[in-house]
Amino acid sequence: MKIRWTLRAQMLVWVGLCVGTIALVFAGLIWREQRSFSAMREGGDALVLELLRDGLRQRGDSLAAQLAAAVANPLYFLDLDRIGEYVRSTGQQADVVYVRVVDAAGRIVHDGSRDIARFGETEAGAGRQPPVRWEGDLLHLEAPVTLGEQRIGTVQLGLSMAQGRVTAQAWSRSVEQGLASTRAAHVQWLLGGLACLFGFGLVGLYSLRKRVLKPIRLLAEAAGAVEAGRYAEARALPVRDDEIGDLTRVFVRMADSVERHERDIRRIAYTDPLTGLGNRLALSESLESRLLTLQASSGELALLFIDLDDIKRVNDTLGHHVGDELLVEVAARIREACAAEDLDVVELARFGGDEFVVLFPGADVRRRAEALARRILAAIARPLPLGERDLVVSGSIGITVFPEDAASAAQMVKNADMAMYQAKAAGKGCVRFYSRALDEAVERRVRLEHDLRGAWERGEMSLAFQPVFDLTDGRAVGAEALLRWSHPHLGLVPPSVFIGIAEESGQVEELGRRVLEEAMRAAAGWAAPAGGRGPFVAINISPRQLARGDLPETVEAALARSGLDPRRLHLELTETAILRDEAQATAAFTRLRAAGVGVWLDDFGTGFSGLSHLRRVPVDGVKIDRSFVTDLLRDPNDLALTTGVIAMAHSLGVTVVAEGIENEGQHGLLRERGCPLGQGFYLGKPMPGEEVARLFG
Known part of the structure; x- marks a missing residue:
């Protein structure tokens, strides 16, 4: 049986030898050094310092005693000159900091100075301090001055330990020099041991590098190659008969498995499963790569954004499986159209849902992109045989060009998407190129949406009221509340602009609630004729307000706060709002009418089935759209339709209001046909609440 000298065994032996040797050598050195140097330095320094302090004290005691004996007679006779000589002589001694002679009362007699500046001062703490005391390196001594047995004063000395x-x-330095030779011997011994350890370390490091580090480095490089997709480098690793060899074999098998899985994952991640085209991720990476290449070569690239029109109708009516078959067929036709144009390096991807993207570089890409777009639209428009029926669909295409329109992949997709929506707005089934004006329009809309938030709180919003007149006698019977926005920089913003922004951004619900409350508050102050009902106020309700489901509660709360008679409130909704959820609209109208609130159908005749709404939805009045009133005198069809609406409303007991009366002819003709109410610039322009109130006075 073959015994394997494994890498683990090798490492254990080398590590054990190195660690054991190092531990023994350094343990002995540390112990020896600590025992010798610490004991010598600490003990020697302390001993020398203590000897010096004792010597200084003995010297101080001797000086104090000598001075006390010398100044006894001069102090008794207060001979300041003699005392000064003795004090100055003592003060000139080495280590003496100060010398003072004080009398029995503790007053300074002499301090060694020529003018004895402190003569007669009482020393702070005199008589309360011990005669010998240390303050840091300063030794304070006191010796009594006696004459016979009588104490007539005290000598005070201060000596410094600085010297x-x-x-x-100096002694410590001499000791250090004496120990230097000992340390040198130790260093030589240490260097010898370290040299041996270094030799062992070199051998160990060489073995470690050759047997462990190099194979691990090769494995790391192979792992990096696998990460980058270079799987062949992993297969070229050398294989050994130890643990590293086992690891290498496992790593190679793992690299092969990763390569297989990456191919599968990449196919799934970058391919649309329905059409087999590239998906959004594949498009994004390809577009980024192409742009980097084109930026270096100054080339051009066209991006076509294709969106099918009304595909939701197919899914809703025929089912999603038919919609999927439609998308597969459309993808095939787009591919055929791209092949027919004979373009270089065309890339086709399904961007999502019913959206497709085509990329191709080259020269004169704008002209070639338009030609390709026309061919694609023609291919999509051909009848699609699906099952037992032929479907006809259309598409809208937006085109953007690099580098003329954008410099990044995200900007190109955004620009093409904007151009595609312009194509849809232009009637669908057509092509539009991106232009800077689209960006400006989007930027302006975003700015208006931002400024609209808080406009009411800033006082920029106000209500105007357009009066509604009885066409038979010309009397003002009510008014329609109209919201106005006076922007601080743009001036008066048309409602057709900001109302749509409020609808899309969700701000219309809060604005609508405020308009309800403000309009009711204003109408509550309008004068009512004697014995009659006051003028009504008409307020427009947005589809979003109706869709919330709490419109009746909101109206009832506003009525309660304003005190307005519910019969003087008319709510106006468009046919479009009703079409979204006719059942909900019917329930809301029924509750509002039960409370006395009038419900009018605005822009009547412009919806999909206006007459059917009068039969199914409970309303109190209809407003004939201004588009019919405008051509009333010129278009017989508009006249016939308006006349029919008036007659039908009379038969159903529904009030009729004609909008947009701009001249006397329209006014006379509507009155002749029996229209009871009307509004327009000919009768009265929108005005502030104070002015319209005077019409009812």
Whole structure:
């Protein structure tokens, strides 16, 4: 049986030898150094310092005693000159900081100065301090001055240990020099041991590098190659008969498995499963790569954004499986159209849902992109045989060009998407190129949406009221509340602009609630004729307000706060709002009418089935759209339709209001045909609440 000298065994032996040797050598050195140097330095320094302090004290005691004996007679006779000589002589001694002679009362007699500046001062703490005390390196001594047995004063001395410290340091240096030779011997011994350890370390490091580090480095490089997709480098690794060899074999098998899975994952991640085209991720990476290449070569690239029109109708009526078959067929036709144009390096992807994207570089891409777009639209428009029926669909295409329109992939997709929506707005089934004006329009809309938030709180919003007149006697019977926005920089913003923005951004619900409350508050102050009902106020309700489901509660709460008679409130909704959820609209109208609130159908005749709404939805009045009134005198069809609506409303007991009366002819003709109410610039322009109130006075 073959015994394997494994890498683990090798490493354990080498690590054990190195660690054991190092531990023994350094343990002995540390122990020896600590025992010798610490003991010598600490003990020697402390001993020298203590000897110096004792010597200084003995010297101070001797000086104090000598001075006390010398100044006894001069102090008794207060001979300041003699005392000064003795004090100055003592003060000139080495280490003496100060010398003072004080009398029995603790007053300073002499301090060694020529003018004895402190003569007669009482020393702070005199008589309360011990005669010998240390303050840091300063020794304070006191010796009594006696004459016979009588104490007539005290000698005070201060001596400094500074010179003693210098002496101690000098001794320490001499000791250090004496120990230097010992340390040198230790260093030589240490270097010898370290040299041996270094030799062992070199051998160990070489073995470690050759047997462990190099194979691990090769494995790391192979792992990086696998990460980058270079799987062949992993298969070229050398294989050994130890643990590293086992690891290498496992790694190679793993690389093969990763390569297989990556191919499968990449196919799934970058391919649309329905059409087999590239998906959004594949398009994004390809577009980024193409742009990097084109930026270096100054080339052009066209991006076509294709969206099918009304595909939701197919899914809703025929089912999603038919819609999927339609998308597969459309993808095939787009591919055929691209092949027919004979373009270089065309890339086709399904961007999502019913959206497709075509990329191709080259020269004169704008002209070639338009030609390709026309061919694609023609291919899509051909009848699609699906099952037992032929479907006809259309598409809208937006086109953007690099580098003329954008410099990044995200901007190109955004620009093409904007151009595609312009194509849809132009009637669908057509092509539009991106232009800077689209960006400006989007930027202006975003700015208006931002400024619209808080406009009411800033006082920029106000209500105007357009009066509604009885066409038989010309009397003002009510008014329609109209919201106005006076922008601080743009001036008066048309409602046709900001109402749509409020609808899309969700701000219309809050604005609608405020308009309800403000309009009711204003109408509550309008004068009512004697014995009659006051003028009504008509307020437009947005589809979003109706869709919330709490319109009746909101109206009832506003009525309660304003005190307005519910019969003087008319709510106007368009046919479009009703079409969204006719059942909900019917329930809301029924509750509002039960409370006395009038419900009018606005823009009547412009919806899909206006007459049917009068039969199914409970309303109190209809407003004939201004588009019919405008051509009343010129278009017989508009006249016939308006006449029919008036007659039908009379038969159903529904009030009729004609909008947009701009001249006397329209006014006379509507009155002749029996239209009871009307409004327009000919009768009265929108005005502030104070002015319209005067019409009812």
